[in-house]
Amino acid sequence: MKNNAIIIRDNLQEEYQDIYTVEAIDALNALAHFNKSVKDLMTERIKRRNDRQKNKTRITFYDPESMIPGTDIKVQDARDGKFEGSAIPHDLQRQWIQGTGPASKPNASLESSIRNAAYALLSGADGWMFDGEDALGQIASMSLDNQRNLKLAISKDPVFLKVAEQVAGEMNRWSEGFLGYPMVKDWKTQLDFTTKIFRCRGLHLDDRHIRDAEGVAMAASIADLCLYVVNNYRQLQISGSSIVLYLPKIQTATEAALWNKMLTALEAHLGLETGTIKVYLLVEQLEATYQLMEIRAVLGKHFVGYNTGRWDYINSVSDAMAWDKTFINPNIESVTMTYGYMRNYEDRVRRAVNTPDINGNCAIWQGGMEPNIPVGSPDGVSASMKKAFAGAEREQREGASGKWVAHWKMVNIVRPVWEKSGEANQVGRKFPALTYTQQDADGLILLEPAPITIRGARNLLSVAIQYGNAFAQGMQAAALKAADDFGNDDILYLMEDMATGEIRLSIVWEWVHKGARFTDSDVETGVNAGDVFSFDLLKRLIEEEYSKLLKADNKDVYDASKTTTLPIAREIAEIYVFNEFKIPWFIDLLNINLNNSDLNVAKKRISNYIETFQNEGKRITENPDFVL
Template structure:
């Protein structure tokens, strides 16, 4: 199907006519020229990455006298707050707990798939970030199912209301047994409590169903934002709700400026006042921490706040420092928000949001993700919940206005931390202005001594393999734990998404290619403290951890996946780990194998990707089945 500047594959325009409405199609067509600009900044991103690797250089701060590309704002003005930001809308002023998760399930009828939305909106969360990116599977037409479900829920379709009534009973059944009380007294009223927020896919990803007039895959960010905003802006405004997006994976103020221009054009196209669409930005990239005020300024009246997403940030630091043999991350469990470069990153974010713009407006800081789920033994759940509450208390003390949870059951466990304080937010809390010294830059890549051991390697590898498998099955958000703990209810499953998958292979790649020194003796492998982690050791652990997954029960590893997506996940992990050239994104290798269950086909696609990356410095991001 073609509509002026866009082509939609197969018969999806007809099957999803409720999503690809005439207004959506005309808006997509009008915004299609942005696809070229997005591709340009993504090419520039890869060129910067290649130059850093080749020249062995670190990321630096911008020249204060320069102008942010694509804007008229100087870097110095941005840093001083000499720009027009946003007043925080009423429904975003108190966001103590935001839940995150997709609005759809893989290969599931609407009435079952839409239960995700019902659980979210009845959870008691102040906001819910419905995910179109890291937690949303992309098999078949899941991105469109996600949009369909959100539209049905936001418009209070009878189907959604019927499902919500049933889900409210299930939530109260759980809360009565776990919390000793009902969470929901009036489910219809409760549906209006939670602010609806949507996370579009990052600029680095392509949509699987839409191409532009040149036959180039359409940037997923452009498609996601258009579909969500156009399909729902009227209903949201009629309900007195803000139109809010989360923007992921931004690396530079220039990229933020592209987003800003895209949102301006989208607002113009559908007749919204400039600055109506509000955005949070996930600070997930090392380069972004060098340009926080500049990103705020570039997004201007759209920008309301930052979120400190731990996992993606670790991955970006690892990737930016891939050339530096001295930069080696320890066990993932050691890299908490108080670790080395992480605490410096968090400190810069809180200082950036509490620097006022020219009108005295501050911005919000939404704290990081709580991945725990209260399911397991009494002892295991108790220990994990104490840890979750302690983490929330720390973020509240540090200045966060709220935090994220990865499961609806965590909302009423963590929310009391902010509820007891009673402050709607921490806007304007005084922190020193940002500085831009060499010491600041060094702090953003600060490695501190911590364990690097075989147990840590097994955990990284087991979950990486499981995650790749879950991705292929359509579950980009999955409750996982290392295979050695299957059947041990004292060790809880954690909600893992694409970000956690990325970092596990990224750290293992460092260990194998930079010669990480093990800090502990290990009886099973016979390694000693002081030994080097080698590729041969990786291969041994891979074989052992893979065998455990093949022997695992259907609860932990779907039996059907053991001859389909699991071997592909292993192949991807191997190619990533054994390549001298570090792939920029684990998700790229997974994406090109979506809906493919044939290992030989996967090997051909992986080889094509790596050859293209090595010889041309380019990523393959399009749907190879289009």
Template sequence: MSEKSIIIRNNLYQEYQDVYTDEVLSALEIMAPFNAEVKKLMEVRLRRRQERRQKQKRIDFLDPSTNIPGTSIKVEDARSGKFEGTPIPKDLQRQWVQGTGPGAKPNAPLESSIRNVAYALLSGADGWMFDGEDALGQTGTMSLDNQRNLKLAIHREPVFLTVAEQVAAQMNSWSKGFFGEEKIREYKSQLDFTTVIFRARGLHLDDRHLRMKDGASFSASIADLALYVTNNYQALREKGSSIVLYLPKIQTAEEAALWNKIISHLEKHLGLEEGEVKVYVLVEQLEATYQLMEIRAALGKHFVGYNTGRWDYINSVSDAMAWDPSFINPNIESIGMTYGYMRNYEDRVRRAVNTADKLGNFALWQGGMEPNIPVGSEEGVSNSMNKAISGAEREQREGASGKWVAHWKMVHIIRPVWEKKGEANQLGRKFPPLTYSAEDAAGLILLEKAPRTIRGARNLLSVGLQYGNAFGQGMQAAALKPADFFGDDDVLYLMEDMATGEIRLSILWEWLHKGAEITEDDSETGLVQGDTFTEKVFDKLLKEEYDKLLNANNKDVYNASKDTTLPIARKIVDVYVKEDIKIPWFIDLLNINLNNTDLKIAEDRINLYVKKLKEKGERVTENLDFTL
């Protein structure tokens, strides 16, 4: 590999030759020049963020008379649909329920790890987004295990089929007890029901196993795109399946244009037609909501739809408004999809997808995540499932063509909401065209009165700590709930991923640095309505919630983590919430401590990150354990 421009760390080339095939290595080489462009755009992103803070500047709409950066498309043409998209492929026209989750498990042998893929493809979901980002652990070689498992499943290799048969029997046993009937009639035909979708890592992340020969870290987005598409495009085409990606964390149409260029370059290299790779875009960033039509236009023939994810989006609003002392979120439980800025965000997305391009093509809107899992007391499950169904019914009424679920057990609970309507999708449903007024801009940061309580702060802290701990253990998707509800089966565990951990700390950062006032008396702390959330209050709650985790049983907090990854999670929470300059990404502090259980090393790495951010305005994103 020495003559190549990309270095694979350690002996992973030998261990993962089925993933790092000659065809993949060739694709990586031809895409390597884009690495510098990704880095440049991430520098631009950070500068915009710094400028907002320094100039106390709000995000606004683009000038309609200008071109979308990185394209020859005028902003005003994008907004009016004067760009070329493509019709929705047949296997994406009905996506009533999409499941989400990783295709691998941490520290698990292949036969156990690949069960994740079997559960997904036997679930009855119309599509399954196999996550390479927020829900996929990155300890060890999990990103490569994810790619390997997907390749084995898509190619229907014997090891996968053997596991799938076993998993089908177990799923039927559960569904017979829960629904009164088996849901899987014949497992091999059931495997072909679900469209495989892959979520690549965002442009802000670097791969842990690849590096440029000159020492530069390598874009995780390019790595994921090259490995997934190159390894699977032929098998997917032969089965008549679309090659579909979810693209996360896009903030601007310029970033979408770069994605478009990279994808088109890979398509040309592999002999695919332009636009054969299809993409959904997760609208997870406030800035993207100001540029929805521009993003659609920039992705052109690749674009099929948007997804309205709740957690990342809330965090992005908090982050974009970190400079404004008057912008303070309430308890996380109050920020649903009908709350203030969330309501306006969702409305802009549905209007954007139902604006036709110049050939009359509309796009899809996939609703947000249902994090509930039907495991708990009879009353707890009943209440939570009724709430989940109501949420799905609301999104269907509002125009969504489908919804996400975070666990396979939720598929047949949510699916009937769309089955009753019987329509494949809601493409082209009539909504008012998008407008770009000052009132529209203000609506995207609209706060509404809601509780801000010590109970809410405890919930934020407890789950934030637990999430950081789970991440260090290799589980970026974990079933969690606040420590005060451990043992209470009426309160269900929710599937939490990176975004849900991050927003909890962002809200705590707001409360501390903006002097949030508590809206209710709290007998445990003695605080009363109108008291300020201070560092003293934060420290008290942090100690108490941390102690609860130390004293929790192994089911809720692994005993082995209590003197390894949990203390590191506490340190990260403490630094993230207390730093005056808000750290751009919670995941940054977690990533630089992957595979590390030494608190002193963690403290040194965290200090390095903070120092570089403050002195140079740069993030530390590379794998600090990278060895040649």
């Protein structure tokens, strides 16, 4: 259906009248003109990437005397804090634990799907980032189900309240057995404890249901921004809550400045004061780490803090250094937040948040993700929870004001780390000022000796293929582990999302295309320490790991997927790791095959993507099933 500046596919506007409201449609129409700006910036992004690959150049810091491109802000002024930022609102002052996850489930009734929102808001987390991006499935109209469930939960609709009461009882039965006490004492009161936060999809993604008047796929970021804010801002304000977003995958201050323009335009459209909408920025891209203060400056009154995620960031470093034959990551397990370039990245973020603006306002550093889930053998759970607790203690010592967890069961396990400190946050804690030297630049791509092993390769391939399979079934967040660990309850499942699947394939691509040498011998394959990772070996490992997945129990790999989505997941993984040039986004190959279980169709779509990108430098990001 056409609405002035936008077109909504099929009959979704009628099916989701509660989401595509008149007010929401008006906002989408008002912001639709930004679609061209988004697409232009994404074209520039790919050109920068291709130029780096072609010319074998590294990312560098801006000239301090230059202007931030697309703005009237001088780079040095941004670095010196000569800009107006934001005071941290009351309900973001204490964010010891933020949970993450979507508010909906695939192929589920409303009552079943909305349970996700109930678990989140009864978890005891200080904030919950309801995901519209990496952890939210996009099959069918799931993104709209996510918006519907959030609207019902935020407005405390009777449907949601009925489910929440049931979920509270289930959560207490678990916590009484595991923690020794009921975690939900008064479920109605508990629903008001957690700050609601929404993560929009990044600028690089297109919405599957909306196109602009020219028939061009609408940037998913515009769709998510309008639908979430318009449908919920009044209720959030009535309840005394801030309107808070997480912005992902931003690479440059210029991209952040476009976000700022869209936020400001939506506020003006709704009659809200500039800066009403608050945003955290996920520092997930290497390029952004070179421009942290510049990004803070251009987001201005909207900006409240940064989050240091692990997985996306590792992938961005791998991607930025794809041209450098000497840059080879080790086993993924070795690239922790204390490893080489990750340690330096985290250090720059904590310095950036505690540089005051012209009004003396500092920002929040929210620590990274804890992917463990306390489900497994007693010994396995105990060991993993100790590891999770130690990781949280490290981040707290380093200056983080809180961290993320990937499951509601982890909230009360990790939250005591910050409770013991007794401080709401660590905003303004003193750290050395940011510097912009060659040594700083080198530190952001610093490799350190660590294992590269056959076991590491098997784990990378097994989980990546499983993730592609889960994605195709609408589970963009899935509890997974390598096939060799199936049946071993001492090895816990980890919550994997889009970013974890992507970095696994990125590292395999590095190993085989850059000639990584194994640090250890392996009896099963006959590989010796010092041997080069070959294409023949990669073929063998994929075949063996795929065979294990075909033989796995339904618990680990759904039987129904073994002849439908699993073969497509393997095809995508193989194309990614064998392709001569590094494909810019793993999610692109997955997205063009959503709602498709025909391997031959998948092969044609993937081939078309590869040819288009290679010949035209253009990604295919629109929904192939959208018929105008």
